[in-house]
Amino acid sequence: MRREFYWFCFRHAIGIVTRVLREFAQTAARIASTTKKLEKERYLGEYLRSLDDPSLERAVVFFTGSPFPRKDERVAGVGWATISDAVSEATGASHADIAAAARSHGDLGDGIAELFPPSPPDDPSIVELGETFDALAATSGAKNKTAELVKLYKRLGSDEARFVSKILLGEFRIGLQQGLVESAIAKAFGRSLDAVRRAQMFTGDLGTAAMLARANALDQATMTLFHPIEFMLAQAEENPEKIIEQLGSGALADDKYDGIRAQVHAEGGEVRIYSRTLDEVSARFPEVAEAARSLSAGVILDGELVACRERILPFAVIQTRLGRRKITEQLLAGTPVVFFAFDLLYFRGAPMFDKPLHERLDAMRSVVPLEGAVRLGDQRTVVRGSDVDEAFDAARERANEGLVVKDPDSLYMPGRRGKAWLKYKKALATLDCVVTAAEYGHGKRRNVLSDYTFAIRVDGELMNIGKAYSGLTQIEIDQLTEHFKKTTIARYGPVHVVEPAIVLEIAFDRIQESTRHKSGYALRFPRIVRIRDDKTVDQISTIDEARRIHEGQMAREKGA
Numbered sequence: 136m137r138r139e140f141y142w143f144c145f146r147h148a149i150g151i152v153t154r155v156l157r158e159f160a161q162t163a164a165r166i167a168s169t170t171k172k173l174e175k176e177r178y179l180g181e182y183l184r185s186l187d188d189p190s191l192e193r194a195v196v197f198f199t200g201s202p203f204p205r206k207d208e209r210v211a212g213v214g215w216a217t218i219s220d221a222v223s224e225a226t227g228a229s230h231a232d233i234a235a236a237a238r239s240h241g242d243l244g245d246g247i248a249e250l251f252p253p254s255p256p257d258d259p260s261i262v263e264l265g266e267t268f269d270a271l272a273a274t275s276g277a278k279n280k281t282a283e284l285v286k287l288y289k290r291l292g293s294d295e296a297r298f299v300s301k302i303l304l305g306e307f308r309i310g311l312q313q314g315l316v317e318s319a320i321a322k323a324f325g326r327s328l329d330a331v332r333r334a335q336m337f338t339g340d341l342g343t344a345a346m347l348a349r350a351n352a353l354d355q356a357t358m359t360l361f362h363p364i365e366f367m368l369a370q371a372e373e374n375p376e377k378i379i380e381q382l383g384s385g386a387l388a389d390d391k392y393d394g395i396r397a398q399v400h401a402e403g404g405e406v407r408i409y410s411r412t413l414d415e416v417s418a419r420f421p422e423v424a425e426a427a428r429s430l431s432a433g434v435i436l437d438g439e440l441v442a443c444r445e446r447i448l449p450f451a452v453i454q455t456r457l458g459r460r461k462i463t464e465q466l467l468a469g470t471p472v473v474f475f476a477f478d479l480l481y482f483r484g485a486p487m488f489d490k491p492l493h494e495r496l497d498a499m500r501s502v503v504p505l506e507g508a509v510r511l512g513d514q515r516t517v518v519r520g521s522d523v524d525e526a527f528d529a530a531r532e533r534a535n536e537g538l539v540v541k542d543p544d545s546l547y548m549p550g551r552r553g554k555a556w557l558k559y560k561k562a563l564a565t566l567d568c569v570v571t572a573a574e575y576g577h578g579k580r581r582n583v584l585s586d587y588t589f590a591i592r593v594d595g596e597l598m599n600i601g602k603a604y605s606g607l608t609q610i611e612i613d614q615l616t617e618h619f620k621k622t623t624i625a626r627y628g629p630v631h632v633v634e635p636a637i638v639l640e641i642a643f644d645r646i647q648e649s650t651r652h653k654s655g656y657a658l659r660f661p662r663i664v665r666i667r668d669d670k671t672v673d674q675i676s677t678i679d680e681a682r683r684i685h686e687g688q689m690a691r692e693k694g695a
Contacts (some may be wrong), residue, residue, distance in 0.1 A: 137685065138532070140146035140238055144457065151330055153348050155258040155259070155260055155261070155266055156255070156258055156259050156260065156263075156291070156295050156299075156659050157254075157255055157258045157292065157294070157295060157479075158182070158185075159182075159194060159197065159261055159264075159295075159521070160292075160294035160295045160297065160298050162178060162179065162293065162296045163294075163307075164294055164298075165178045166178050166179060166308035166309050166310065166311055166330065167308075167310065168406040170310065170359070170416040170579075171638060172315060175310065175311055175315055175319075175321045176315060176322060176648075177319055177322075177344070179198065179204075179311070179316065179319035179323075180319045180320075180322050180417055181323075183195065183320065183323045183324075183345065183526075183564065183639060184323050184324075184541060186261075188346055188349070188409040189261075189262045190260065190261040190262060190344060190431065191342070191345050191349065192280050192342035192343065192345065192346055193262060193264070193342060193343075193429040194261050195316055195320065195342050195344075195345045196340075196341055196342045197261075197264070197265075198307075198316050199303055199304060199307075199311075199313050200301070200305060200306075200308075200311075201302070201305070201314055201340060202265075202271075202272075202302055202303065203266035203268065203272070203633075204339060204340035204341060204342055205340065205341070205413055206338070206339025206340050206341070206362045207340075209269075209272040210272060211271040211272055211303055212269055212271065212274075212280065213271055213280055213304075213323075214245060214304070214571075215304070215628075216277070217277055217280050217281050217284065218236070218243065218247070218300055218303065219233050219243075219285075219305070220277075220283045221284035221285045221287060221288050222247050222250060222282045222296070224285045225284075225285050225288035225289045226248075226250045226251060226288070229251045231236050233246070233247060233250065234252065236249055236250060238626050238627075238628075238630060240469050240553075241575065241626060241628060241629050241631075242306065242308075242628065242629060243300060243304060243306075243628060244296075244297045244298065244299075244300035244301035244306060245297060245444075246306065247296055247297070247300060248293045248294065248296055248297035249293065249488055250296075251288075251291060251292055251293045251295075251296045252292055253292055253293050254292045255290060255291050255292035255294075255295055256289070256290060257289075257290040258291075258292070259287065259291075260296070264287070264299065265321065266564075267283060267284075267287045271281050271283055271284070271303075287299070295328060296467035301358030302506075308575075308577060308581040308627075309463075309581075310465035310578060310579065310581060311580055313341070313550075314550075316339070316341060316342075317331045317332050317335060317564055317627070318331075320341075320344065320345045320348050321348065321385050321481065323348075324345075324348040324349050324351075326348045326351070326353060326415045327353075329352065329558060330344075330348075330353040330354070331344055331348055331355065332349070333550075334347050334356035336352045336364045336365065336549050336550075337357055337358045337359070337364075338356050338362075339362040339363070339556060340553070343356075346585065356537070357483060358433065358486045360400045360401075360402050360435065360481065361407050362401050363398050363409035363413045364398070364435075364480065364488075364549045365413070365550030366396055366398070366411055366437065366549065367437075367478075367548050367550070367551060367553070367556065367561050368549070368550075368551065368552040368553075368556070368559055369539045369556035369557060369558040369618060370552050370553070370554055370556065370558070371558050371560070372515075372540075372558070372559060373559070373561075374555040375521070375524050375527075375559065378517075378520070378523055378540050378557050378559060379518070379519060379520050379522075379523065380543045381554060381557065382540060382541070382555070382557065383542070383544060384519075385516055385517075385518060385539050386516070386517050386542060387492065387493075387496075387515075387516060387517075387540070387541045387543050388514065388515050388516070388517045388522075388523065388526040388536075388538045388539070388540045388541075388542060389477045389512055389513070389514050389538065389539045389540075389541065390475075390512060390513040390514075390535040390538065390539075391530065391532045391535055391536045391537045391538055391539050391558055391559075392439035392441045392447070392475055392512070392535050392536065392558065393447070393449070393450045393534075393535060393536045393644075394412070394439040394440050394441035394442070394450065394453055395410060395416075395439065395440040395441075395453060395457075395476075396410070396411040396437075396438075396439055396440075397409060397410055397411070397416070397438060397439065397440045397455045398435055398436065398437055398438075398470070398480070399423070399427050399434070399435070399436040399438065399474060399476070399509065400435050400481075401427040401428065401430045401433070401434055401436075402432075402433035402434070403427075403433070404428050406424040406425075406427040406428055407424075408420055408423060408424060408427075408440075408474075415428075418462065419456050419457070419459060419462055419463075420440060420456065420472050420474075421462060421467070422471070422472060422508045423440065423469065423472060423473070423474045423508050423509060424641035425508070426474075426507050426508035426509040427474075427509050428510070430502055430503070431501050431502055432482060432483045432484060432487070433481065433482070433484060434479060434481060434482055434502060435480040435481035436474070436476040436478070436480070436499070436503065436509075437476070437477060437478035437479075437480055437511060437547075438474050438475050438476040438477050439474070439475050439477070439512070440453065440459065440472055440473075440474050441453065441472065441473055441474075441475060442470055442471065442472055443471060443472065443473040444471055446511040447533055447534035447535065447689060448470075449534075449537055449591060449645070449647060450645070450647065450659060451647040451648065451649075452470050453470060453472060454494070455470050456470055456472065457591055457660065465532035467529050469665065471493055471516065472508070472687060473507075473508055473509075473510060473520060474508065474509045474510070475510060475511070475513075475562045476499060476503045476509065476510065476513035477511075477512040477514070477539075478492070478495055478496075478499070478512055478594070479495045479496070479498050480495075480547060480579075482498050482499075482502075486526070487547070488546060488547030488548075488549065489546055489547075490546070491543065491544045491545065492541055492542065492543050492544065492545045492546075492547075493543040493544065494516075494528055495547070499511070500575065501582075501583035512684060513530070513535075515529075517540060523540060523559060526538055527559060527561070536560055536644055536645075536660075537558065537560035537561065537644075538558065538559045538560075539556055539557070539558045539559075540556070540557045540559060541555065541556050542555040542556075560644060560660075562644075563642070564642075564643060564684050565609070565640050565642045566591060566600070566640075566641050566643075566658070566675075566676040566680060566681065567638055567639070567640055567641075567667055567670055567674070567675045568589035568590060568591055568600065568601070568638070568639055568640075568641050568675055568676065568686075569590055569597060569635045569636070569637065569638050569639075569675050570587045570588070570589050570619075570635065570636075570637045570638075571588050571589060571590045571599060571630075571632065571633065571635055571671045572587070572588040572630055572631060572633060572680065573585075573586065573587050573616075573619040573629070573630075573631045573633055574586040574587075574588075574629050574630045575629040576604060576649060578583070581612060583612050583616045584612075584615065584616040584619045584620070584631060585612050585616075586602060586603075586604040587602065587603055587604065587615075587639065587663075588601070588602045589601060589602070589603070589639060589641060589656055589678045590635065590654070591673075591675060591677060591680070591681055591683065592675055592676070592677045592678065593653075593677070593678040594678070597635055597652040597672075598651055598652065598654040598678075599652045600652050600654040600656055600657065600658060600681065601643070601652065601657055601658040601661045602661070603639075603641060603662055605662045605663065606642075606662045606663030606664060606665075607663050607666070611666060615637065615666075618637065619631055619633045619637075622634040622636065626650060633671050636671075636672060637666065638666070638667040638668075638670040638671070638672065638674070638675055639663050639664075639665070639666060639667060640663070640664040640665050640667050641658065641661050641662070641663060641664065642661070642662055642663075642664050643659055643661045643662070644660045644690060645658075645659040645660075646658055646659070646661050646684050646685045647659060647685070648680060648685070650661060650695070654678060654681065655678075656678075656681050656682075656685060
């Protein structure tokens, strides 16, 4: 005891004070209590300035809602059942009490908070929380993970238990996206936001970027291969004339592929492939990895993994590769995959994203072949709106979704949806569907029911066919939230099962067979066109309509 007291005094004397978890939880609660971005940044910035380095490195990652940095591929491997078991053992609450608390709040983290004492009996530090997450990732077996969690939960109070659980479940939801955390770091230490973002992108670790910001050493972060960076995104535009007006004559139109967005990192025979979620997926696409080993220079390529034989195959084909632990020769033969490269982010030891697109493409053409499992994507120059439509039709003839039209002078902006890239698609068709469930959204929509599961009619029954969250105005979402709260017939965490009465017109790019939904079909890229106040649940689309659209689609693809 005396030794611990002396160590406590020593840490204070030299200014190294390991911050306790209670302060983290109090800051998270303050951030969640306001919808104003500037207030969120101020609360977080004040807290970050108070932290010692080890706590700072961990805390900024936790504030992104994750136990680990982006570059870290570990997972805690903890779900509702494990948390429920641990909470029950730590607090004495029954599983029925825990389930009831979660239902009453629509969130497990908020629900179990009421089962803990207001003040923590033995508040652990931020670093100790990180060490618990490390232990969970290294521990196998539900019982062993539960035991690790019980040790932690016995030390927590209400707010600490709330936010620890939210991090573990990936449901932090305090209105604090990574961009706001980056901005708070920049303001807390008086640094450039662009410099913080660049350091985070290069290192793949926001905790490291925060420490570099504090030390005024952000320029020491350097880009290296074999950890992914965030993808640049395109903004939707439905008018080809506006595309040319915005991007100018001479814009570059890439085919928009119906596949899996990916980065290929290759150097000296070593290859890693990363998905849009920044997970490594190399083992699932061995033919692409093998082809990339022959590239002559160290590169990071941005592109799309697409099922392809003589022509592009439907997305449902490449889906068979996902979730497979072992890729057999039979699967390789049945689902051949090609990586279509359309951008170059790193070349011969130097980053390329801060160079104009046309320079990146010139360099890419010097190393990427026209054929093979890694090849250049289809691209053409468009001068007029009619050129955009012609390019779109040609892309559809190649069984692709549409176009992404780009400013040839644009820089690559990782993780940003800028106006320099515009995606142009036309919906295949629409279906009138009834909402069967509504779920709370994320970010600005965390307090409204904005994500809707919808159904069509199958032999007199309602069967789900998809889920959409885009297309409605904020006013419409607010009105529907009030309606769905009043017509909820069951709740499962954040999901409200509702009376089937609200009809939505749903547009989509394609329809495919699926075992995920009871209807037997799923809509690809569904979005809400409008609320159909003029239709009742008895007038929604049927399985016959969905089947006709699917058969017509398959016939066009076969004959194209």
